[in-house]
Amino acid sequence: MTSTRAGDPAMSHAPGGFPGLPGLPGLAGLPGIPELSGLAGLGADGERAALAADAGDRTCRRAEFLVPPAPAGARHPETAYFAGNSLGLQPRATRDAISAVLDDWAVHAVEGHHRAAHPWLPYHAELREDAAALVGALPEETVVMNSLTVNLHLMMASFYRPAGERTRIVIEDHAFSSDSYAVRSQAVHHGLDPDETVVRLRPRPGEDCLRTEDVVDHLAREGHRTALVLLGGVNYLTGEFLDIPAITAAGRAAGCVVGWDLAHAAGNVPLALHDWDVDFAAWCSYKYLNGGPGAVAGCFVHRRHVTDPALPRLAGWWSTEQATRFEMRPELVPVPTADAWQISNPPILAMAPVRISLRMFAETGMAALRERSMALTGYLERLLGEVVRDRPLEIVTPADPARRGAQLSLRVTRGTAADLATRLHEAHGVLADVRRPDVIRLAPVPMYSTFHDCWRAADALAREVSPA
Numbered sequence: 001m002t003s004t005r006a007g008d009p010a011m012s013h014a015p016g017g018f019p020g021l022p023g024l025p026g027l028a029g030l031p032g033i034p035e036l037s038g039l040a041g042l043g044a045d046g047e048r049a050a051l052a053a054d055a056g057d058r059t060c061r062r063a064e065f066l067v068p069p070a071p072a073g074a075r076h077p078e079t080a081y082f083a084g085n086s087l088g089l090q091p092r093a094t095r096d097a098i099s100a101v102l103d104d105w106a107v108h109a110v111e112g113h114h115r116a117a118h119p120w121l122p123y124h125a126e127l128r129e130d131a132a133a134l135v136g137a138l139p140e141e142t143v144v145m146n147s148l149t150v151n152l153h154l155m156m157a158s159f160y161r162p163a164g165e166r167t168r169i170v171i172e173d174h175a176f177s178s179d180s181y182a183v184r185s186q187a188v189h190h191g192l193d194p195d196e197t198v199v200r201l202r203p204r205p206g207e208d209c210l211r212t213e214d215v216v217d218h219l220a221r222e223g224h225r226t227a228l229v230l231l232g233g234v235n236y237l238t239g240e241f242l243d244i245p246a247i248t249a250a251g252r253a254a255g256c257v258v259g260w261d262l263a264h265a266a267g268n269v270p271l272a273l274h275d276w277d278v279d280f281a282a283w284c285s286y287k288y289l290n291g292g293p294g295a296v297a298g299c300f301v302h303r304r305h306v307t308d309p310a311l312p313r314l315a316g317w318w319s320t321e322q323a324t325r326f327e328m329r330p331e332l333v334p335v336p337t338a339d340a341w342q343i344s345n346p347p348i349l350a351m352a353p354v355r356i357s358l359r360m361f362a363e364t365g366m367a368a369l370r371e372r373s374m375a376l377t378g379y380l381e382r383l384l385g386e387v388v389r390d391r392p393l394e395i396v397t398p399a400d401p402a403r404r405g406a407q408l409s410l411r412v413t414r415g416t417a418a419d420l421a422t423r424l425h426e427a428h429g430v431l432a433d434v435r436r437p438d439v440i441r442l443a444p445v446p447m448y449s450t451f452h453d454c455w456r457a458a459d460a461l462a463r464e465v466s467p468a
């Protein structure tokens with residue numbers, strides 16, 4: 001595998017900002033979101049302050065979710081759930097939405113395609129606007145379909161077109177395994193050597209996260225040999241939020257196609273995919289989006305591509321226009337929207353939870369969620385700062401709030417992360433997520449996590465990890 005350090009440190013310049021994202025740093029103005037300065041630290045006073053902050057917080061929608069009970073014997077009755085970046089909690093409305101589909105099927109059978117409360121034939125279209133708002137896209141640029149890695153493959157079928165010396169695919173060395181396997185298999189699919197074709201960008205020695213300027217510099221030097229840049233918007237391991245507009249601009253300036261895996265970004269950070277000129281993106285719906293295990297995923301294709309009939313696509317009957325679909329013609333009529341990448345008719349029972357969860361995100365809005373998220377994550381970071389100071393723990397997520405979402409990853413430098421996570425759960429009801437061997441991920445999810453959850457996580461770590 002071609003491994004490379006992402007850039008030449010001598011060429012460094014200030015990382016790009018976030019043009020076009022309104023109101024990111026502000027932590028004022030939303031109902032009940034407390035000022036960080038007003039919250040105390042660890043200890044009994046700190047716990048009281050956290051509970052008081054929660055009592056006044058009207059942006060949090062925890063009451064609309066099913067929060068698992070803590071294991072018997074834990075210090076609190078409810079789980080402090082920090083694994084919403086792995087599998088989001090179940091909205092209370094989800095069960096009824098699934099039941100309603102079953103009822104429609106029972107009562108209407110085949111006529112449910114037209115007569116169901118939410119008719120099945122245009123069902124995916126009902127999710128379009130909310131999905132578009134979530135990722136900052138035009139409605140015709142988004143579609144909810146399949147699962148994440150399948151969507152990445154469908155996107156690469158259209159957008160990974162190796163030719164001449166431009167054959168490489170750039171990913172990050174800390175890419176999620178599925179993305180690594182997907183791009184390697186695409187290289188093989190095109191008759192190329194995956195070890196030569198896939199370039200993995202590594203952070204500088206001694207650092208955990210990529211620097212924007214190093215990625216940009218790599219693309220300036222190697223872009224002419226790069227067909228596709230496919231990076232994670234928020235890295236699953238470190239929680240780093242890459243500068244999507246700056247990297248997209250650099251890749252496109254070098255003539256590359258730039259796609260983003262937004263598994264850990266969708267529902268976590270504000271996105272503006274259309275304005276950022278991203279070529280394509282895909283995300284899953286079971287992490288921050290609370291769509292349930294294996295939930296139907298989302299996909300974005302920029303308008304300049306959806307209106308291009310010459311682009312090669314893998315097709316099926318759901319790729320053709322709805323009006324003539326049942327004429328069963330031998331050739332399809334292309335639709336000038338992301339729907340053109342749909343192949344099969346969608347699984348309505350599985351779409352119902354995603355419809356519910358996308359509605360919730362549209363109601364609250366990513367700007368409000370981001371504001372609450374920065375308060376929660378900033379609070380957790382401050383508490384963890386007290387804990388890690390004299391303990392064998394290290395925060396690997398960027399300290400700059402603009403460079404991260406709702407996740408703080410901790411490196412455990414004594415004992416194993418798995419043992420520590422087990423103790424946090426069994427004794428304290430704090431459910432974190434382990435990435436072996438040494439990382440614990442804590443995601444205070446803005447939709448339902450509380451300030452008291454954050455206090456409990458820091459308190460549990462302080463009790464379970466003895467000072468070095």
Ligand SMILES: *Cc1c(COP(=O)(O)O)cnc(C)c1O
Nearest residue numbers: 147148149176178236261263284
């Ligand atoms: C969660 C995640 C996946 C999972 O892929 P599925 O196709 O949904 O099973 C893939 N890539 C990234 C970056 C992820 O975080």
